[in-house]
Amino acid sequence: MESPAEKGASLFTLHCASCHGDNGKLGASGAKDLTMSTLTDRQVLHILKQGKNAMPPMSTILENKENMELVIQHIKTLRK
Numbered sequence: 001m002e003s004p005a006e007k008g009a010s011l012f013t014l015h016c017a018s019c020h021g022d023n024g025k026l027g028a029s030g031a032k033d034l035t036m037s038t039l040t041d042r043q044v045l046h047i048l049k050q051g052k053n054a055m056p057p058m059s060t061i062l063e064n065k066e067n068m069e070l071v072i073q074h075i076k077t078l079r080k
């Protein structure tokens with residue numbers, strides 16, 4: 001059984017790392033450096049639901065709000 005933190009990390013690896021990199025800094029396809037991000041949880045949730053420019057909406061892929069929250073908690077651990 002994965003802990004919430006582990007689940008957030010594996011969801012990120014599966015669905016986000018191709019553009020953002022495991023450390024958040026890859027920047028593929030113009031992806032923003034997540035270590036430099038200053039967005040609030042609400043703002044990130046909005047981007048996950050709607051997508052932004054080259055980033056597609058992630059809500060279907062992440063399936064539910066709980067998974068979105070786990071990924072949001074994970075990306076905050078990548079910040080400096």
Ligand code: HEC
Pocket residue numbers: 012015016017018019020028029030031032033034036037038039044047048052053054055056058062071072075
């Ligand atoms: C197909 C590539 C791609 C994938 C997959 C992707 N992103 Fe992005 N992401 C981008 C791009 C491109 C931007 C920049 C959008 C813009 O502002 O123009 C971005 C921006 C963001 C931002 C905004 C950062 C800021 O401070 O402005 C967050 C947060 C983010 N992505 C999180 C995620 C998460 C979490 C996932 C996985 C669920 C994910 N992304 C998957 C390409 C991607």
